[in-house]
Amino acid sequence: ANQGQVFEAFNMAKLWNLPCIFVCENNGYGMGTSAERSSASTNYYARGDYIPGIWVDGMDILSVREATRYAIAHCTDEKGPIVLEMMTYRYSGHSMSDPGTSYRTREEVSEVRQTRDPITSFRELILNSSLITPEKIKEIDDEVKKVIDSAVPKAKACEEVGPEELTTDICLNFLEPSIRNITPWSPLKHSRLAEQFIK
Structure with a gap:
């Protein structure tokens, strides 16, 4: 800053x-x-x-x-x-x-x-406000743990992301075909991946 x-x-x-x-x-x-x-x-x-x-x-x-x-x-x-x-x-x-x-x-x-931890403070707030039960919180925690346990091996098995990812979805409308001065070997092309998710 x-x-x-x-x-x-x-x-x-x-x-x-x-x-x-x-x-x-x-x-x-x-x-x-x-x-x-x-x-x-x-x-x-x-x-x-x-x-x-x-x-x-x-x-x-x-x-x-x-x-x-x-x-x-x-x-x-x-x-x-x-x-x-x-x-x-x-x-x-x-x-x-x-x-x-x-x-x-x-x-x-x-x-x-x-x-002051944000997660435990929020948990206490919603419990004290009777917005959720301790049982429901445990159920959510267990489900999150399952998702994480499933995702970690998949993430570790993935290939390393290539440098072309640096130039993906940084501009809405490209004014030039490539981005200059970010790699010493060759310019990288602009690319769009987000469009498939926006439509």
Whole structure:
């Protein structure tokens, strides 16, 4: 969120009044550096200046749903771009080489997991509101586990996706036959796969 291309994108989106929803997933850290140490202002949703922004509790499923609904309506009403800052939390490290414990304590991670986890919080909300029974939740959990157990071996058996996937469905109407400067060996062709699902 601190890099120049973000502000360039904000500028062009507003200049052309594009129906663009910018989502800032704010987990409080940029790799291992806290937002407070790297940002003069941590109100990322307000950085668009000429673009409206909304701060959203990204750990609350219903808040995310409603903010997203509002942002979609804003864009489809041709009001231009909007910024959503989703405040969330990263349980693990930034990458394989980051244990995630050198800049925060295990107690901090554990407390967030126990008190603010979006899945368990939503589960408690719908149980306490009598929208679902514990038995039904167990039934759903069991069904999801079956789907995952079935999908994992299929995914592991799939061939690696080729570089041509990089240029699939990135443009609605192609202005050029190929995309330049993304591979050192040869340009890749534009391709459309989504049309078969849209019709």
